[in-house]
Amino acid sequence: MVQKLNTLVETASQTAGPYVHIGLMPSYCGNAGAYDREIGLSPIAEGCQGEIIEIRGQVxxxxGWALRDALIESWQADAAGRYPGQPGADDKVTGHCRFGADAESGEFTLRTVKPGRTPTRTGGWQAPHIALWIVARGINIGLQTRIYFEDEDNSTDPLLARIEQRPRVDTLIAAKTGPGQYRFDIRLQGDGETVFLDL
Structure with missing residues (x-):
């Protein structure tokens, strides 16, 4: 007798956490040796051009609890605003990084080069920014957001200009905490909830 399935059940491969680290960053879960080295370990290589910065934060x-199993991917331009593969792009900047929150503190660190302004399709300019993709327990569809910098001119950025609730723009701005140092916390809900993008 053949039995028909009337419902589809979500499987482990469709659930974000805690599987994200096991599959995407195995050494973070004590499974070192699955890869020769973690994929996307750094967005830059020795000798890249531009200002080296460090961004710290929590998801x-x-x-109000900092997630200790958050996994983040970042994409960005080089210091001149060029992406890998574009003419003149810095070959020491891959633009991609994959990093996780610390299991004890929930703090993440992104060490990279500060990106330059990038052109829009309509002839304008985007302010320097880093795109982020975030997954963790309870996040079944990855969240997209961006990091902008408080010490840059963000006034003409087309994406920031489209945010109607002006106080929420601040949730996309990394605070400068020292030379080459920034703070950027990602809040999933509640007061100060980060602006997430539907891309």
Whole structure:
């Protein structure tokens, strides 16, 4: 007798956490040796051009708890605003990084080169920014956002200009905490919820 399936059940491969680290960053889960080296370990190589910066932060849930299993990917341009593969792009900048929150503190660190302004399709300019993709427990569809910098001119950026609730723009701005140092916390819910993008 053949039995028909009437419902489709979500499987482990369709669930973000805690599987994200096991599959995407195995050494973070104690599974070192799955890869020769973690994929996307750094967006830059020795000798890249531009200012080296460090961005620290946490992914914070609606209760104020820092997620310790968050995984983040970043994409960015080089210091001149060029992406890999574009003419004149810095070959020491891959533009991609994959990093996780610390298991104890929930703090993440992104060490990279500060990106330059990038052109829009309509002849304008985007302010220097880094695109982020975030997954963790309870996040079944990755979240997209961006990091902008408080010490840059963000006034003409077309994406920031489209955010109607002006106070929420601040949720996309990394605060400068020292020379080459920035703070950027990602809040999933509640007061100060980060602006997420539907891309």
């Amino acid at each position: 914070i849930d609606g209760t």
